[in-house]
Amino acid sequence: MGAQTDVLHLSRDEIEKIQLEGIKKTVVDCYENVPFYKKSFDDAGFNPYAVETLDDLKAAPFVTKQDLRDNYPYGMLARPLSEVKEIHMSSGTTGIATVGAYTEHDLQFWGDCFARGIRYAGGTADDVFHVCYGYGLFTGGLGAHYGGLSAGCTVIPMSSGSTERQLRVMRDMGSTIIACTPSYAMHLADVAIEKGMNPAQDFKLRAGILGAEPFSDNFRAELERKLGIKALDVYGLTELMGPGVAIECLEQKGLHIAEDHFYCEIIDPATGETLPDGEWGELVITTLDREASPVVRYRTRDITRILPGTCACGVTHRRIDRLHGRTDDMLVLRGVNVFPSQVEDVMETFPEVSSWYQIELTTKNSLDNVTLKVEINPDFDFDNIGAIEKLQAAIQKRLKEQLLIKINVRIVEPKSIARSEGKAKRVIDLRKGIYND
Ligand SMILES: [Zn+2]
Incomplete structure (x- = not known):
């Protein structure tokens, strides 16, 4: 010893x-x-x-x-x-x-x-x-x-x-x-x-x-x-x-x-x-x-x-x-390295949303455009549009603070993100020239 x-x-x-x-x-x-x-x-x-x-x-x-x-x-x-x-x-x-x-x-x-x-x-x-x-x-x-x-x-x-x-x-x-x-x-x-x-x-x-x-x-x-x-x-x-x-x-x-x-x-x-x-x-x-x-x-x-x-x-x-x-999961968004787990960390701080999410990447004006879709928790009122919009803005703000990039947040209904074998596909990359020439 x-x-x-x-x-x-x-x-x-x-x-x-x-x-x-x-x-x-x-x-x-x-x-x-x-x-x-x-x-x-x-x-x-x-x-x-x-x-x-x-x-x-x-x-x-x-x-x-x-x-x-x-x-x-x-x-x-x-x-x-x-x-x-x-x-x-x-x-x-x-x-x-x-x-x-x-x-x-x-x-x-x-x-x-x-x-x-x-x-x-x-x-x-x-x-x-x-x-x-x-x-x-x-x-x-x-x-x-x-x-x-x-x-x-x-x-x-x-x-x-x-x-x-x-x-x-x-x-x-x-x-x-x-x-x-x-x-x-x-x-x-x-x-x-x-x-x-x-x-x-x-x-x-x-x-x-x-x-x-x-x-x-x-x-x-x-x-x-x-x-x-x-x-x-x-x-x-x-x-x-x-x-x-x-x-x-x-x-x-x-x-x-x-x-x-x-x-x-x-x-x-x-x-x-x-x-x-x-x-x-x-x-x-x-x-x-x-x-x-x-x-x-x-x-x-x-x-x-x-x-x-x-x-x-x-x-x-x-x-x-x-x-x-793992690096295999890493995304390079507008020159910043981002890991889906960092996005998860931010979402964990919002009890109103579930852990089912999807990151969609597109190209807009030659720049990466990132949208995060996340399912609302079933016990939270999805029809209260005012509250949903406020929540979207709050998540977006915290993501920007933590990851230093703008991510558009869209809160969606429970079970609206497609599951395959019980898992959600986390990232959909529709950017030009990355995987879709
Ligand atoms: Zn120690």
Whole structure:
């Protein structure tokens, strides 16, 4: 615990020193041991031996998920298989899987990083840590497992599924901290309530370390109430390590990056330029001491921002904000990057409208014209034209304040936006020259 505590309270200078050393080592390691990096560095004119400041890393080319896929299965390994102790893979639902390999050292710091989340939640050797992420090639189960061991907890390796059995074990064993996806945590809570239990009282749960999918603040509040826990968000992906790259503390104001193992940048996904702290963009990560599968400037396609300032919990590692969707969802409107999730955030502040909406893009006088259609909540009077117009104007004003662009708001009747397979199509792009030449 002592050494761990110290790592979490290093000064900015100390952290940056570790990061610079890590970057220097990683870029040379990649260049000398992974043919892909040799070629991509040479093509970009990036000299890995000339890195002297953190800023010098900006000259290195990005790595994408496609690059990792193209080098499936072992092309990105920087160590011989004899040193690799474990392999994980992404699900590969949209194509070939990406592979993450771990040496003994890599596994050790993975556990160490995840264990930070358990410590942020106040976890100690007295805690019963209940893992219901799936075990297997997916990084969730074993990542959390190693974290539980590293934090000294009693680990219950439940894996996913068998909900009733999960609940029984959770109650009988007195599980105190749970690790799973937020949607599964909600499912556990709902099934427990259905069975006549009151999980907030009947269980000893007090914290959840939840990840692998985004969840809204409203969803979190409901989950915390139902289970009687503090729900902490955990970020990670197979290409980098798995869960534990960044984890929320009890302040719940952003996720502390494990900055002694990962160097984060935020870039404008359209131009690739690095953005200053506080601005939303795509998260790009370089590993600092990953041996088997190092990555240099990996484009995560996840949208977040680096939160300026320090955290009240005292941990000195910088924080990223909770994820705000994927770059695949990004719209460029009148030169401004906009994510549908930002629009959702604004609408969440108006109880009169539902979460069913559609953004329609057209071209007017050669400029992007944006219309947001949003359904009124059924219990709000749609026939009160005066009130509707006032509400439209209020939403429009707040969107302009938040997103800095003009969006025409049209409130429509409940169920008037077309659903396909239970989901609404969020964006309809009718602009000339974008998809409709
Ligand atoms: Zn904190």
